[in-house]
Amino acid sequence: MSDELVTRLRSALGDGAVVDDPDVLDGHRNDHATFCTGGTARALVRPSSTAEVQEVLRAATALRVPVVTQGARTGLSGAANAVDGCLLLSTSRLNRIVEISAEDQVAVVQPGVVNADLSRAVLEQGLFYPPDPSSWEQSTIGGNIATNAGGLCCVKYGVTSDFVRGLEVVLASGEVVRTGRRAAKGVAGYDLTRLMVGSEGTLGVVTEATLALRPEPEAALTAAATFLTIEDGIAAAAAVMASGLRPSLLEFLDQPTLRAIQGYRDMGLPENVGSMLLAQSDRGARAAEDVARIAAICAEHGAVDVAEASDAEESRMLLEARRLVNPALEPLGITLIDDVSVPRSQLVTLLRGIAEIGAKYDVLICCPGHVGDGNMHPTVVFDRDDEAAEARALEAFGAVMELGLRLGGTITGEHGIGTLKAQWLETELGPVGLELHRRIKAAFDPLNLLNPGKVLL
Amino acid sequence: MSDELVTRLRSALGDGAVVDDPDVLDGHRNDHATFCTGGTARALVRPSSTAEVQEVLRAATALRVPVVTQGARTGLSGAANAVDGCLLLSTSRLNRIVEISAEDQVAVVQPGVVNADLSRAVLEQGLFYPPDPSSWEQSTIGGNIATNAGGLCCVKYGVTSDFVRGLEVVLASGEVVRTGRRAAKGVAGYDLTRLMVGSEGTLGVVTEATLALRPEPEAALTAAATFLTIEDGIAAAAAVMASGLRPSLLEFLDQPTLRAIQGYRDMGLPENVGSMLLAQSDRGARAAEDVARIAAICAEHGAVDVAEASDAEESRMLLEARRLVNPALEPLGITLIDDVSVPRSQLVTLLRGIAEIGAKYDVLICCPGHVGDGNMHPTVVFDRDDEAAEARALEAFGAVMELGLRLGGTITGEHGIGTLKAQWLETELGPVGLELHRRIKAAFDPLNLLNPGKVLL
Numbered sequence: 001m002s003d004e005l006v007t008r009l010r011s012a013l014g015d016g017a018v019v020d021d022p023d024v025l026d027g028h029r030n031d032h033a034t035f036c037t038g039g040t041a042r043a044l045v046r047p048s049s050t051a052e053v054q055e056v057l058r059a060a061t062a063l064r065v066p067v068v069t070q071g072a073r074t075g076l077s078g079a080a081n082a083v084d085g086c087l088l089l090s091t092s093r094l095n096r097i098v099e100i101s102a103e104d105q106v107a108v109v110q111p112g113v114v115n116a117d118l119s120r121a122v123l124e125q126g127l128f129y130p131p132d133p134s135s136w137e138q139s140t141i142g143g144n145i146a147t148n149a150g151g152l153c154c155v156k157y158g159v160t161s162d163f164v165r166g167l168e169v170v171l172a173s174g175e176v177v178r179t180g181r182r183a184a185k186g187v188a189g190y191d192l193t194r195l196m197v198g199s200e201g202t203l204g205v206v207t208e209a210t211l212a213l214r215p216e217p218e219a220a221l222t223a224a225a226t227f228l229t230i231e232d233g234i235a236a237a238a239a240v241m242a243s244g245l246r247p248s249l250l251e252f253l254d255q256p257t258l259r260a261i262q263g264y265r266d267m268g269l270p271e272n273v274g275s276m277l278l279a280q281s282d283r284g285a286r287a288a289e290d291v292a293r294i295a296a297i298c299a300e301h302g303a304v305d306v307a308e309a310s311d312a313e314e315s316r317m318l319l320e321a322r323r324l325v326n327p328a329l330e331p332l333g334i335t336l337i338d339d340v341s342v343p344r345s346q347l348v349t350l351l352r353g354i355a356e357i358g359a360k361y362d363v364l365i366c367c368p369g370h371v372g373d374g375n376m377h378p379t380v381v382f383d384r385d386d387e388a389a390e391a392r393a394l395e396a397f398g399a400v401m402e403l404g405l406r407l408g409g410t411i412t413g414e415h416g417i418g419t420l421k422a423q424w425l426e427t428e429l430g431p432v433g434l435e436l437h438r439r440i441k442a443a444f445d446p447l448n449l450l451n452p453g454k455v456l457l
Numbered sequence: 458m459s460d461e462l463v464t465r466l467r468s469a470l471g472d473g474a475v476v477d478d479p480d481v482l483d484g485h486r487n488d489h490a491t492f493c494t495g496g497t498a499r500a501l502v503r504p505s506s507t508a509e510v511q512e513v514l515r516a517a518t519a520l521r522v523p524v525v526t527q528g529a530r531t532g533l534s535g536a537a538n539a540v541d542g543c544l545l546l547s548t549s550r551l552n553r554i555v556e557i558s559a560e561d562q563v564a565v566v567q568p569g570v571v572n573a574d575l576s577r578a579v580l581e582q583g584l585f586y587p588p589d590p591s592s593w594e595q596s597t598i599g600g601n602i603a604t605n606a607g608g609l610c611c612v613k614y615g616v617t618s619d620f621v622r623g624l625e626v627v628l629a630s631g632e633v634v635r636t637g638r639r640a641a642k643g644v645a646g647y648d649l650t651r652l653m654v655g656s657e658g659t660l661g662v663v664t665e666a667t668l669a670l671r672p673e674p675e676a677a678l679t680a681a682a683t684f685l686t687i688e689d690g691i692a693a694a695a696a697v698m699a700s701g702l703r704p705s706l707l708e709f710l711d712q713p714t715l716r717a718i719q720g721y722r723d724m725g726l727p728e729n730v731g732s733m734l735l736a737q738s739d740r741g742a743r744a745a746e747d748v749a750r751i752a753a754i755c756a757e758h759g760a761v762d763v764a765e766a767s768d769a770e771e772s773r774m775l776l777e778a779r780r781l782v783n784p785a786l787e788p789l790g791i792t793l794i795d796d797v798s799v800p801r802s803q804l805v806t807l808l809r810g811i812a813e814i815g816a817k818y819d820v821l822i823c824c825p826g827h828v829g830d831g832n833m834h835p836t837v838v839f840d841r842d843d844e845a846a847e848a849r850a851l852e853a854f855g856a857v858m859e860l861g862l863r864l865g866g867t868i869t870g871e872h873g874i875g876t877l878k879a880q881w882l883e884t885e886l887g888p889v890g891l892e893l894h895r896r897i898k899a900a901f902d903p904l905n906l907l908n909p910g911k912v913l914l
Contacts, residue, residue, distance in 0.1 A: 103695060103802040148644045159642060161651075162619070177889040183798040184830040185616060186867035187605045187655045188874060188885045189894055189912065194618075194651035198644045215701035238560060244672035341640040345560040373641040410643035417645060428645045432634040437646055439900035443893065455646065 005063050005087065006043050012055040017093070019044045028070060028090070029082050032135075034336045035394070036078030036419045041068070044088040050168060050176060050207040053089070057205065058174035060087055066452050067172070069201040071112065071143030074135035076337055077418025079147065079200040079454050089205060091142045097121055098208065105213045106165060106182055111142025111206045118211075127213040130157035133414070142206050148198030150414030155372035156248045156282075157214070159414065161197040168208035169196055172445040182210050195440070200416050201451040203444040218284025220248060222315035223291045225298035225306045226273045230254060233275030234347045236301035237371040240279060241344065243297060245290055249280035250372035251322050254351060256358075257329075257366040260381075261321055264328035269321075273304070277371070278322055280315070325368050332364065334384045336397050340404030341375040341413030353403045354378050361396040363389065375413035398424075417455045425455065462520050462544065463500050469512040474550070476501040485527060485547070486539050491793045492851070493535030493876045498525070501545040507625060507633060507664040510546070514662065515631035517544055523909050524629075526658040528569065528600030531592035533794055534875025536604065536657040536911050546662060548599045554578055555665065562670045563622060563639055568599025568663045575668075584670040587614035590871070599663050605655030607871030612829035613705045613739075614671070616871065618654040625665035626653055629902040639667050652897070657873050658908040660901040675741025677705060679772035680748045682755035682763045683730045687711060690732030691804045693758035694828040697736060698801065700754060702747055706737035707829035708779050711808060713815075714786075714823040717838075718778050721785035726778075730761070734828070735779055737772070782825050789821065790838045791847075793854050797861030798832040798870030810860045811835050818853040820846065832870035855881075874912045882912065 009018045019025070020043045029038035042065070047053045060067045066086040073080045082088055091112035098108040102125050109118055115136040119129050132151035133139055139149070145167070150159045166180030180186065180193035196203055227233040237250060253261070253276040262269045269276075277298060281290030288310070295306045309315040329335050342350050351367060358365035358380075369376030378400050382389040401411045401424055411417075411424050426434045434456075441448070441456055466475045476482070477500045486495035499522070504510045517524045523543040530537045539545060548569035555565040559582050566575055572593040576586050589608035590596055596606070602624070607616045623637030637643065637650035653660055684690040694707060710718070710733040719726045726733075734755060738747035745767070752763045766772040786792050799807050808824060815822035815837075826833030835857050839846040858868045858881055868874075868881050883891045894913055898905070 101800075101802065102699065104800040105698070106800070148648075150642055154642070161648070171889070171893075175889045177893060178887065179890065181798070181865070181867045182800045183832070183866045183870070184801075185607055185611070185798045185827075185832045185870040187871055188867050188869050188878075189882055189890070190656055190660075190897055191605075191618070191648075191651045191654065192890065192893060194648045197648065199647055203647075215699060218701075241562070242559065242672060244675075341638070341642045343558075343561040343563070343639045344641075345558065370642075375640070375642045408638070409640045410638050410645045412645050413640070413642040414644055421645075425646055430635065432628070432632045433636065433646070433649065436634060436649060436900065440647055440897065443896035443900050 005059060005065055008059045009043070009045050009056065012059070013045065013047060013052050017046045017048070028073070028088050031073040031075040031078060031080040033076050033078040033418060033420050034334060036081055038081030039084035039086065041082040041086050041088045044090055046090045046093045048093040050170065053170045053205055053207050054174045054176065056089055057170055057172055060449055061172055061174065061447065064447065064449065066449050068451050069205050071140035072114070072138045074139040075143060075147055075416065075418065077416040077420040079416050079418035079451065081419060083453055091140060094207060100125055100127065102127060104182065107211045107213055109141050109209055109211065111140060111145070111209065113141045115139050115141060115144055122213055123216060126216045128216045129163065129211060129213055131160045131163060141209060145197050145206055145209060146200050147416040148414070150370070150375065152249045152251065152370065155250050155370060156246050161194055163212045164193055164197050164209060165212050166210040167193055167196055167206050169204040169206055171204045172447060172449050180210070198416070200418060200455050202441060202455050203450065217248065217282040219287060219312065220280050220282035220315060221287040221291045222278065222280045222309045222318045223294045223307065224318040225277045225295065225303040227275045227303055228272060229274040230351045231348055232302040233277050234371065236277055236298045236303065238344055239297045239301060240294055241372055243293065245281070245293060247279045247294065247372065248282040249278065251278040252369050252371035253321060253325070254367040256364060257325060257368050260328040260332060260366055261324045264324060267321055276321065278319060329366060329379060329381055333381045336380040336393055338378045338380070338397055338400050339375070339412045339415040340378065340400060340409050341373065342404055342407045342409030344374045346407035346409065347371065347374060350376065350403060350407055354400055357396050357399045357403065361392040361399070363393050363396050365396065373413065374409070419454055422455060422457050462516060462522055465516045466500070466502050466513065469516070470502065470504060470509050474503045474505065485530070485545050488530040488532040488535060488537040490533050490535040490875060490877050491791060493538055495538030496541035496543065498539040498543050498545045501547055503547045503550045505550040507627065510627045510662055510664050511631045511633065513546055514627055514629055517906055518629055518631065518904065521904065521906065523906050525908050526662050528597035529571070529595045531596040532600060532604055532873065532875065534873040534877040536873055536875035536908065538876060540910055548597060551664060557582055557584065559584060561639060564668045564670055566598050566666055566668065568597060568602070568666065570598045572596050572598060572601055579670055580673060583673045585673045586620065586668060586670055588617045588620060598666060602654050602663055602666060603657050604873040605871070607827070607832065609706045609708065609827065612707050612827060613703045618651055620669045621650055621654050621666055622669050623667040624650055624653055624663050626661040626663055628661050629904060629906050637667070655873070657875060657912050659898060659912050660907065674705065674739040676744060676769065677737050677739035677772060678744040678748045679735065679737045679766045679775045680751045680764065681775040682734045682752065682760040684732045684760055685729060686731040687808045688805055689759040690734050691828065693734055693755045693760065695801055696754045696758060697751055698829055700750065702738070702750060704736045704751065704829065705739040706735065708735040709826050709828035710778060710782070711824040713821060714782060714825050717785040717789060717823055718781045721781060724778055733778060735776060786823060786836060786838055791841045793837040793850055795835045795854055795857050796832070796869045796872040797835065797857060797866050798830065799861055799864045799866030801831045803864035803866065804828065804831060807833065807860060807864055811857055814853050814856045814860065818849040818856070820850050820853050822853065830870065831866070876911055879912060879914050
């Protein structure tokens with residue numbers, strides 16, 4: 001069976017496009033999710049065109065071989081992990097920026113284009129592709145679409161789905177469908193584009209995307225404020241969001257995170273600081289005024305220290321704490337990053353509850369997050385050599401999701417379900433919602449060959 | 458059969474909720490679409506709660522009666538028209554604003570709430586619900602969701618789907634599903650919310666919607682500019698969109714439209730004016746500066762006359778031409794309003810092509826539109842007593858859609874498919890896309906009871 005698939009693909013795509021070296025396959029087993037172990041693939045294929053993707057899927061369907069599409073494997077939920085006996089479909093050769101149109105403010109790209117490469121290419125034409133997941137230097141547009149990636153600036157600009165106008169998709173059958181449009185507006189038929197975005201490779205393989213662009217934003221300035229309590233920091237964030245200002249970044253760091261950062265590098269953060277807010281305005285000549293208003297709002301809400309950057313270098317320094325979160329947590333142990341998103345009114349309850357969960361299960365939980373969107377990344381940190389701690393960490397991880405759902409939130413704001421949270425999805429969707437998901441999956445992929453076992457168990 | 462349905466519904470919902478008076482049913486036959494004649498319903502039911510909607514759909518499914526959900530019937534595609542033997546499900550008693558939360562910047566509403574009522578209610582709390590279809594004083598949120606309604610301000614703020622966070626939906630089976638969330642971000646599972654928005658009553662009945670709100674915008678000011686040619690007006694609009702300004706309205710009027718307006722009321726528009734742009738900025742203290750920049754851009758692109766409002770009253774006067782489009786066209790004959798949306802780079806070709814189509818079929822076509830989004834409303838005007846003209850008008854209407862598709866656009870930017878354009882949908886979607894639509898429809902509504910014959914033939 002394996003031989004037949006490899007032979008057929010080599011004959012159709014050329015020898016160089018098909019790899020069955022076990023070492024290479026082993027290197028493509030996992031994405032960046034903690035605790036999600038990938039299976040053993042039978043081959044990896046690198047198609048170079050939509051027609052070749054069609055060949056691959058026709059072969060996979062004929063031979064009933066599951067297909068896992070992989071971009072840069074920077075995902076955090078195991079969605080890109082290999083499953084046993086699967087064919088890995090790498091988008092690495094589908095990496096062409098097909099077109100950038102300043103007039104229509106769109107880019108047309110293949111899925112293997114790296115986010116940062118696209119962002120820089122459009123910037124050269126005075127344009128802006130906002131979605132900025134922290135993996136943007138590695139992650140691909142295809143992967144961003146598969147997970148509906150967010151990022152720091154989505155508090156102002158929105159997430160990946162807000163910038164996907166249309167898609168070319170190859171279905172499991174090998175058929176090609178074009179969804180959406182190049183035009184800004186359109187309501188002809190069901191929104192298949194949005195259905196594909198965030199579907200984590202379970203409905204089809206995206207081979208081309210038409211993305212909306214915006215004019216380049218102006219220069220940004222940053223403000224940073226520290227508070228004695230969680231409550232003050234969250235209240236200040238809510239007041240910023242209610243003010244009519246549109247910050248291009250609004251980040252929160254809780255006390256455990258701040259202590260980890262201070263332990264990693266001396267940022268002069270006093271021991272008693274309870275939370276920190278970081279905010280940015282990217283309105284050029286107006287940024288200083290915006291930042292002053294944000295600073296004033298923070299002061300009104302009890303900030304103990306407020307700093308306003310007056311230039312790009314000072315802005316960079318103020319954002320340093322945010323950038324140090326991962327480096328600071330990494331030496332402390334294994335990090336299990338959660339991704340709950342709740343209505344902003346529930347943030348204090350969420351953060352208080354997370355502290356209680358940390359105490360109950362005796363694990364460190366640091367909680368940085370995109371506070372403007374209510375999307376927090378509670379990160380359970382535990383000793384890599386302590387099996388009991390690992391078990392407690394997993395229990396705490398589950399308890400955080402339960403809490404998020406109880407507060408009217410979701411188990412995942414931007415990282416996706418993959419395998420990491422697949423057993424949690426029914427709790428969020430309910431049985432009727434889950435059954436609709438299964439029917440939609442069957443409508444697109446009746447043989448369940450595309451990324452089986454991901455999202456839907 | 459009819460008796461059994463009516464008896465069952467009266468028993469479940471009370472006599473007052475069920476109407477089978479032929480005059481009332483006749484009055485609910487049609488929406489506002491031209492040339493789309495509705496069928497004869499067997500009854501009209503007005504449920505007051507989600508549980509009652511479930512009762513209605515269980516009864517309809519048990520008796521295999523098609524169900525057409527109706528809001529205010531202001532739609533322009535026949536999507537809300539009765540089909541023979543159907544049950545009309547009116548949302549008129551599901552008209553409660555359940556909650557407005559300033560903290561979470563959301564409103565929770567039932568589908569029968571009128572757009573203007575919601576907009577005014579949130580404004581009282583300093584909040585803003587942007588979608589503003591021209592029917593907003595009559596049309597309901599449920600209808601806006603069913604059609605993914607746009608409007609004037611979506612050039613800055615987006616369309617209805619951009620403001621729908623989550624839905625409660627009753628399926629044809631009578632089961633209830635909740636989609637989406639109250640939180641700002643979430644990627645758990647497929648985007649069923651977006652799939653419902655714009656599905657024109659074919660997938661389920663929305664019984665509650667959680668809508669995103671924004672802080673109230675500041676005061677708006679308007680600029681108006683006239684040009685000798687279409688090309689100059691379109692080029693000026695493109696330059697405004699490329700400038701980084703975010704106009705909260707950017708409308709275009711072509712020469713036939715301007716002549717009709719001038720004929721209806723003397724606006725002092727010279728005969729040789731080829732196009733007009735209307736633009737608005739809603740940034741309060743900055744609006745004057747924005748409007749001055751827009752005026753300068755128009756002047757650079759050959760405007761023959763540019764007016765900048767300095768207050769709300771002057772703004773209102775400048776927008777008068779836009780408001781007079783429908784009153785001015787109405788006395789000229791029957792109006793068949795199209796809704797093509799194309800990439801902005803194709804607008805000149807579209808407008809030139811529309812003029813040729815008008816000449817070829819010997820009908821007047823006026824072309825106002827939301828130029829910032831490339832969404833035009835070419836309106837075929839013809840004598841109501843001339844059957845030959847009616848036939849030519851329909852041919853011209855089709856030719857405009859063909860042209861829009863050829864230019865990479867869509868047959869409908871914001872009005873929907875309904876019955877008016879159902880025979881055109883496959884041309885836009887292609888056979889694979891259409892087949893996916895059919896499978897999705899079957900996944901939600903296997904007996905094809907919800908709005909049969911609309912969208913999908």
